[in-house]
Structure formats: C-alpha cells, structure tokens
Amino acid sequence: MWVLLRNKPFIKLFLGKIASNIGDSMYAIAAMWLVYELSHSAFYTGLAGFLTKTPDVFQFLAGPFIDRWSLRKTLMLTQLCQIILVLIIPIVHYTGNLHVWMVLLIMPIISCIQQFSYPAQTVALPKLLKKDDLVKGNSLFSFANQGIDMTFNGIAGVLISLIGAVTIYLLDSIVFMVAFLLFWSLPSFKTEEKEKKGKQTLTHAFNKYARDLKEGFQYVFQSIISKFFIATIIANFSFGVALAVMPVYADFRGGSTIYGFLMGAFSAGFLIGALLSSVAGNFPLGRTMIITYLFSAALWISSAFLPWDIPAVILYGISLIPLGATQVLLAATGQRIIPDSLLARVFSVISSLSSAAMPLGFLIGGSLGTVLGGQLVFAIGGLGMLSISLVWFIVSDLRRIPRVSDIHAEVYGLSKTVD
Template sequence: MKPLLRHMNFSMLLFGRLISNIGDSMYYIAAMWLVYTLGGSAFYSGIAGFLTLAPQAFQFITGPIIDRHSIRNLLVATQLIQALLLCTIPIAYAFHFLSVTMIFIIMPLAAFLNQFSLPAENALIPQILPKEQRVTANSLMAVSQQGSDAAFNALSGALVASVGAITLYMADIVTFLLAALLFSAIKLQYAHEENKSAKTIQEQTRRYFNDLKEGFLTVFRSILGKMLVASAITNFVFGAMMASLPAYSDTLGGSEIFGFLLAGMSIGSLIGAGSAGLFKRFAFGRLMIVGYFLGFSFWFASACIPYIPFKIILFSISMIPIGLSNVLSFVFMQNVIPQKMLARSISVITSISSCMMPIGSLIGGVLSTLFRPQIIFAATSSSLLFISVYLLCVPLLRRIPSVQSIQPEQYGFHSDSPSGI
C-alpha cells in the first residue's frame, strides 16, 4: 500500500476523490435540511432526495465524453462547475431570494456533474497503474468513498445543527475547489487527444451517439451483460430492503436499531472492500459463488435470530462479500475492456444498476404495507442465494480466473478492434 500511496498520480486521484466525496456528503445533508426548513414539509425533502439520486440513472450519457476527452481536465472542470453552482445558494440566501425551487434546479445539475467521477476515475486507473496494483488501488478508492460517506453523513447532521446549512454549503464549495486542485496535479505520460475528424456539430453529434451505441453493445454482447444481471438484482433488492428497513427496525426497538443496522451495512461493505487485496489471487468466479452464498446465509440467520446484537453483527457480516465483489468487479472490467471503451462501458453498467434501486424501493414500500417487515427482510436475503446459483449455472461466469490473470482475449475483447469486442 505504501508504494501505491507514493505514486503521485494515484495519490492525487485518491485524495481528490476523498475530499470531493466529503463535499458530496455535506452537500446532500445540507440540501435535504435546507429544503425541509424552507418548504416546511417532508414532502419537499422527498423530492430533493429524488432529484439528487435520479441523475445516477443517466450516467451512461457521460461515458462517450470521458472516452473522447482528457480525463484529468474533465475531473477538474466538473469540480469547478459544481463549486460555481453551489456558490449561488449562499449568495441567494444573503440577498434574500433563496427558494425551494432554486434548490430543486441546482441539485440535479450538481448531481449530474458528479456522474462523471466514477467512470472517469475507473478509466484513469489503468492509465496510471500496472495490472498488479489495480486491486489495491480500487480497494483504497472504495474504502475512501464508503468510509467518508459513513463518517460525514453522520458528521454533517451535527454540523447542520451547530453551524447551519448555509455554512455547510460554503465549506462544501471549498472541498470542490481543493479536489479540483488535486486533480489538476495529475500528470499523464500521454494525453488522451480528442478526435479532430468531426468538426461540425452534426458530425460531433453523430459520433457521440455512435460511441454511446458502442458502449451498450460492448456490455450486452459480452460477459459484462451477464455480470450486469447480478449487479442489477443486488441494487433492486437493496432498494426494496432499504424501503422496509425503518418499519423492520421499529419492530425491534425503534430508530436506534435502524441506525445500528445502517452502520452495520457500512462497516461490512468497508471490510469487504478493504480486504479485496487478500483475494486477488483467487478465481473470481468461484469466489463470487461462495461469497454470495455466505452472504445469504448470514443475512437469513440475522433475520431469524432473536438476539438483537447478534442480528446486527450477522447482517454486517453478510455485507462483506458484496463490498469485496464490487471492488474485484471494477478490476475485472479495467483488465478486460479496451481503454477507449472503458468509461462508456462502466457508465452503462452503473446507469442500469442504479435504475433498479428506486424501482426496488417502490416495490419494497408497497410489499411492506401488505406483509410484515420481518418477512420482507428475510425474503430479500434470498436474492444473494439467487445470484450465487445464477453464477454457478453460467459457465462463463463460473470459470472466471483471478482478476490478475485475466486476459482480454479470453472474453472476446481486442484493443485494436473498432468496437472493442
């Protein structure tokens, strides 16, 4: 890990991501609270949450742009534009024309700009690091993101109460500026030059949609489409589980239990992401099959056991294979997808997976009114069993070797082919 942190480019990417993610957490909490106080109703908070999360479904739009332009410049530009957008909030507040409508306009714009980050950073890692360092790098990126989310979501609530939402917005602006400064320090040996052959707006538009189509075809005509099934099911079920979790927690003792279960989810995912380096030499296919089965076993045991501390611990353990699988899946994609197709392929996968969570949340909310929340919590654990069986029954997925030994040619990817597969 130390040699990796001494790598200047990766250090700038890691700490830039960490600081930017801290800003995202503060911005989300501050925006939700500000909308609630201005509107005077939880209804407005619900709309605010939807507007912040909805742009994740459109992340696929960013992929072709990232693949055609300098990733460093895009990261810097998106951070600066987000800072500029958020500046309007304290300015409007100071001059007494801040409104709920204004925040509703700014929130999705800032959230959409943030959709460049994940595919851009995942596309940048193969440019700056050799294959043998990518598992540790992705593990560190995941831990920094999830850890800062867990810490600053809680801290931001306290800060809103002590210093106010507007002050938190101003601190958030500073984090985006610092992140832009760190991203600007990334030095690449070669620049990702934009293709200059398309000069007119019509030609550029046609090329963009061709690139977008290639991204979807790359995913759905390859092993990535089969892996997407597992990712989509996981997000769908987590949406359903999260919708029923407050009611389930209420049957166990109230909001305190809800907080402990959420903390357990974060801790389990962090442990899984942080331990990815220990499993990089294991066959990825078999590792996922065993991991998801164990995840189901611990989750179902958590639903059945009556002793609450053990219930929370077992639920936390069930999240470890999911955190581990997330990191190794990104390494798999970085090692097999041609560089010129990487951002648009990852953005397609993330967009489709993200769409499933709000759908699952809606269905989970409806089912929670028809059945006892304990039944929903136990039933959702079966999704991990389904994924384990699905991976076992698909030979191409079952036989995936370790992420370090994967060769693109094994899965029909060729860096010199026009479409990438």
C-alpha cells in the same frame, strides 16, 4: 507515496475531494432521514432514492461537457451550486414552510450536479500526476471514497439524533465551501486539443458516442458478458429495495443513530471486501460467487430478525464483505477478457444497466414498504444475494469460471483485440 505528498496541487485536489465527499455523505444521510421525518412513509423514502439514483444512469452524458469545460471552473461551480441548494432547506425550515416535496425536488438536482463533480475530479487527477504515480493517486482516491462514506455515514446518523437533520444541511454548506476554496486554489488545467481533427461540435461528439455505445451494447449482449455481470445488476436492485426502507427499518431499530450505523456498515463491508479481494482471487470465481453470495444472503436476512440492534448492524456489515471482494474480481475479469479498445464502452454499458436497476429497486422497495413494513422488506433485499448464488449455480458457463488469473478470452469465444 511521499512524492504525492510533495505535490501541492494534488494535495489541494485530494483535500477538496475529501471535503466534497464528506459533504455528500452527510447530506445523503440527512436528506433520506428528513424525507422520512417529514412523511413517515416508506413510499416517500423509496421515491427519494429513485429520484436521487436515476441521474446516475445518465452520467455518461456529462462526459462531452466535462471534456470541453474548464476543469477548475467545473469543480468550483459544482460546489457553489451545492452550497446554494443545501442552504435552501434550513432557510425554508426556519420560515415554517418546509415540506417533503421541497426536499424531494432538491435531491435529484444535487444528484445531477454530482454527475459532473465526480468525473471532473477523476479527469483532473492525471493532469496533476506523472503516469508512474497514477496508480497510487487513484488508490488514494478510491480508499478515501469508501473510508469517508464508512466514517461519515455513521457520524451523520449520530449528529442527526443530536442536532437534527436540518442542521446537518447547514454544516454541509460549510464543508462544501471548504471544497470550493480548495478547488479555487488549484492552478488552471491545460486542455488537450487534437489539432489534426480540429474542434468537434457537441452534436458530433454525441453522435460518435451513440455509435460507440451501440457497439458496446452489441458486444455485451452477444457474448458471455451479459451473463457475467448479471450479479452487479441484481445486487444493485437488491440494494435499492433495502435502502428504500432503511430509514423505516432504522426507526424500528432505534432511530437516526442506527440509520447512520447501518449505512456505515454498508460502506465498511464493501471496503473490507475490497481489501480481501486478493485472497478471494486464489479460488475459482464461479464457486466463490455461489458460496459467498449464499453466505451473504444468510447473514443479511438473519440480521433483519436479530433482536439486538448493534449485533444486527455488525452482521449486516459482514454480509456485504463478499460483495466488496467479488465486485473487484468481476472488474478484473472483465479487464482480462474484454478487448482493450472496447473496455470503456462495455463498462459504461454495464454501469448504466447496473445504475438503472438501483432506482427501480428503490421504487419497488418503497411501495412494498408501505404494505409489508420496513423489517420484512429489508430482509427481502437479502434474497437478491440468494438469487445471484442461484444464477451462478444454474448457468454452467458461470459455474465453471476458474480463478481470475486463469481466465482467457479465447475460452469464451472472445478476442482480446479488435481490428
């Protein structure tokens, strides 16, 4: 770890990532709360989540561009664009012309920019570290992501109650400027050119990606993989339903501070679960999924109706610990049974399908929230965890899955290598 701390370019990239993530975390909380503040409608908060999460489905399209563009310029421009966009809201607000549609318009644009920002940071990492240091570097990046979300989601909620959501946008512009300056101070990255194949056109790159993606879809839907990762899809849909009404539910509980605490608990539960994944890995995965998701559903739904606010937030955070642990185990299992040559393609398919489920959940959750109210719809989100438990119990192939260390591709009619 000390080797990384002596690597000045890595430190600049890492600090730039932290600043960018702080800005994104605070912005996400402020934007959703501002939509609710301007509309007082669960439908609009659900629509906001739908518009924000939909670009995640198409993140793979950014890959060919990032591979060809200057990484340093990409990192700088993404932050500069976010600075400009977040400043629009306070400017319009102070002129007295701020409307909910203005916030809704900017939210997906910023989300589209993030589809370039995060992959560019990931691509830059191996260009600054030796291969032996990549695990440590990725570990720091991963921990920073979850830790920052956990911390600054809560801080943003408190700040909104003290200074207002619009002022958070001003603070964000400063944070994004810090990230811009750190990325600006990075050295130029060397681009790798494959001389034998020559330069490929963008059209050719997309055509090749389409062929690879088709192969990934075929592999997923013609094997147990389609059943295996159904938990991720259902979980993302459930999160969408719950997050769509989170501002409404938080307002029922006590306001923007509770909203920040709920979002902080969301990140904290996943972080703690990820840290405990090695312990969960000592038990058969099938049984672990059935029992822990049943446990998660019970805690989640109970938290919605608990009369005390802070204990309800804590209980909600605890309900997400099993999800953080099992998501790590599911990823590790996929790496064990999916052929190395198809790993990226299969996971991109799973990621796209999972990402598509969340905006759909936002849209449905927001619509239900206008009829049923925030508290009941938030509790309904917990039923998604119950659904996962039931699916893994009913499907015998899933129920019988052993410990991750005992899983072998051949057992499921798969080969770990593809010709």
